[in-house]
Amino acid sequence: MTDVVVIGAGMAGLVCAQQLTQAGYGVRVVEKSRGLGGRVATRRLQGTCADHGTCYLKPEGELLGRFVELLGDRQILKVWTDKVDQLTANGTIERSPSLSPRYVAPEGMSAIAKFLAQGLDILLNQRVVAITATPENSWRLTLESSDEEITAQALVVAIPAPQAFMLLAPLGESLLDAEFIRCLGSVEFSPCISAIAGYPPTSSPLPQWLALTFTDHTEIAWIGFDSSKRLHPQQPHFVLQSNANFAKLHLETEDLQPVGQYLWQRAAQTLSLPWLDSPNWLQVHRWRYAFPTIPWNETVLAAKTPLPLVCCGDWCGGNLVEGAMVSGLAAATAINQQLHNLALPNVNFFNFFTQ
Structure with missing residues (x-):
């Protein structure tokens, strides 16, 4: 059991995980790819590197x-x-x-994500294929290429909304409210x-x-x-x-x-x-x-469920790296309010990296 699992090691997921980790929560990040950063991506090839996602x-x-x-x-x-x-x-x-x-x-550009990932517990090459709620009031995540299951008190889904929809919709309206599912499915x-x-x-x-x-x-x-x-x-x-x-x-x-x-x-x-x-x-x-092209109009999309569940990303309010970072901070705040309400670092959480 960990406090919080963050699905996705893009900018929003890393910022959220870093903020919650600095506050004292146990956080584990699960990423399906080999590298960090999501679309802040770099390809290593032919003795050099190239930025094939975010270019600057x-x-x-x-x-x-x-x-x-x-x-x-x-x-x-x-x-x-x-x-x-x-x-x-x-x-x-x-x-x-x-x-x-x-x-x-x-x-x-992936060097930016590597900088943000300092000190975080990150599982790479691990795709979450199923999410369920346990009788002990926690989230259980099933991974595609591992027999391991991860349980957590709270869940942050920091991946593109259509991917989040495919992962969360099977939970159904018995656990997730219909409005949350509708809003998540409306993002394009x-x-x-x-x-x-x-x-x-x-x-x-x-x-x-x-x-x-x-x-x-x-x-x-x-x-x-x-x-x-x-x-x-x-x-x-x-x-x-x-x-x-x-x-x-x-x-x-x-x-x-x-x-x-x-x-x-x-x-x-x-x-x-x-x-x-x-x-x-x-x-x-x-x-x-x-x-x-059709983003969600707020910084996060939170489910009205007894188990804390928040979605975030650059699709929350805009499509820029800055929007993803703001969304990650907002997701950390929303999760913290539903858990132990610890003292989060100041919004300038970069103080952590200057110590």
Whole structure:
């Protein structure tokens, strides 16, 4: 038995777990993937790394601003660029008129999650396949690849709402109120396909831009010169992200390599950079739940049940990293109020990392 189980080691789940751990609760985080961070993700490949999820941080609120400042002091983040240019429908590149620093991690954006995970009890590669309530008034979690079952007094579900719905709906209205299930099922996401491509060191001409958004393109939404983030890049590599309409066409495509090759062919044509069509290597990733299109309008979604159960994530109020962090803090507060009402750290819980 532990006090709290957090399902999901994305930004919301890690912030919630860190807050509750610092307050004195026993917390265990369960994550189905091999790595931390959710969509703050980095792929290790070909002797380098590439950010195929969240490409940079652009702090606008106080919470993320202070977090970025802390990570900058620790040499985890640096300024990458202060503008993202735009490719218009007629094929011209418009320079961004506004300047706002974008921060990246030279070791990969997943370094942010690894920093947040310090001191936490985290089970990786463990998918929760069933949740039940025990006669002893606790939650029991069944794991897919283990005979172990985890029991906890409280549960935080910090994964995309459609995944949370599939996991929680079987509990039924006898345990979860109908309004909670309805609200959870109302959240919708758009998908995205990310394609990472590496090229020979002699490739030229290299683009003048570091990041480029596309206006009204039929397939492509964004391209980043990802190797420019690295301290000592050995060869140029780029990350391309499709738009939602294109990704929807390939949600169930088993082999994504031809899909990625097609995207880079289109990028080569659109940008008049023929060598983009012939990468040395290519990896493609499907984000089924990339961006919330119909989010929940509050910072958490809590069930009205005797056993504490709270859902959180970037789909609670918005789709930014900052929204996920705010939601994680709110989830910790909601769980604490239903348990022992301990003294939670100040909202600036980053004090923990400066000790």
